[in-house]
Amino acid sequence: MTATTTPTSSALDAQATADLLPWTALADEIEELLQQLKNSSSVAVPPRIVMPVGKDGSLFCMPATDGQLAMTKLISFTPGNAGTDRPTIQGDIVVFDVATGQRQLILDGPTVTARRTAAVSLLAARRLAAQPLGPLxxxxxxxxxxxxxxxxxxxxxxxxxxVHSRSSASAQKLVEQAQAIGLQARQVSDLAQAARHCPLIVTCTPAQAVVLNEAPHPQAFVCAVGAFTPQMVELAPELCHHFLQHGQIVVDTEDAGHEAGDLLQAGIDIAALPTLAEVVQQNWPRPQAAVLFKSCGWGGWDLAATRLALRQHLAAIDK
Structure with missing residues (x-):
């Protein structure tokens, strides 16, 4: 390949990647992708490949396409890095133009993972949280x-x-981050009391042990994102069954059937549960009872983030 025909693309760092993925626009893009799935066969998201590496580590490969762009996310997950200066998730997303095969963009993988995961939770909360204003x-x-x-x-x-964390220093750091953007924030030690008070709950721990045991606020929206393998867990089985009997459980995708450790360890029939796509496509009315949203991750979320990032990137170049 000659220099004149070599595709050119930009490799973006974490901050530049984040700048292309504003929260509300990203949640809207994810919702648009879910609507597109209903009427289009152009979106293809093969099952992700997870290869064990090292001690408790994994290498993830997640390809997807919408017929116009194709992308793949390649990231490593290294739990042993927790508590060190090295991140537990590292890697990149590479974006290609389907028509020409040219590489168009390289995005920071951990940044996309963090933002699309939280944006999926945001979309689910917009649709399913009985009291979306919190407290959180x-x-x-x-x-x-x-x-x-x-x-x-x-x-x-x-x-x-x-904020509750096993690390008081980490909790205080997040409290200060919240205060810096104008929020009221506090660190809490009594988790059961906090769960009963707050109608919005997000569990995003390393998922090595149960962190939430008791039935929370009667109109709680609980978003569980930490456990994404059958061995991982954040929620007690009894709590999962409480939602099943007295509220609603929604999973992010059908892949939760072999990934949602919380629900698998509770012995719940995941195949019978609705997905976020059904919520969006059927335009569910906002529930007034408690809802558990179980998020495991999916290459389609990365595809939505990639589409938005590429549009924003190209628009900035054209200015």
Missing amino acids: LIIGAGVQGSAHLQAFAAGLGTREVW
Whole structure:
């Protein structure tokens, strides 16, 4: 290939990637993709490949296309990096033009993962939370805790945040981040009391053990994002069954059937549960009872984020 025909593309760092993915626009793009799935065969999202590497680590490969662009996310997940200066998730997303095969963009993989995960939670909360204004309880003060704080503040108008973490220093750091953007925020130690008070709850821990045991607020919207393998867990089985009997459980995609550790360990028939796509496509009325939204991740969320990022990137170039 000669220099004149070599495709050119930009490799963006974490901040540049985040700048292309504003929260509300990203949630809207995810909703648009779900609507598109109803009437179009151009969207293809093969099952992700997960290859075990090292001690407890995994290598994820997640391709997808909408017929116009094709992308693949290649990231490593290294739990042993927790508590060190190295992130637990590292990698990139590479974007190609379907018509020409040219590489168009390289995005920071962990940034896309964090933002699209929180934006999916935001979309689910917009549709399913009985009391979307909160207060919001965040359990786990890492990358996803920060992403959900920003997403819910920007997209739901959340103004009050409670934070619980096994690390007091991490919790205080997230509290200070919330206060810096004008929110009321506090660190809490009594998790059961906080769960009963807050109608919005996000669990985003390393999912090595149960962190939420008791039935929360009667109109709670609980978004569980930490557990995305059969071995991982954040919610007690009894709590999952409480939602099944007294409220509603919604999963992000059908892939939860072999990934949602919380529900699998509770012995719940995941295949019988509605997905976020059904909620969007059928335009569900907002529930007034408690809802558990179980999020495991899906390449389609990355596809939606990639579409938005590429549009924003090309628009900036054209200016």
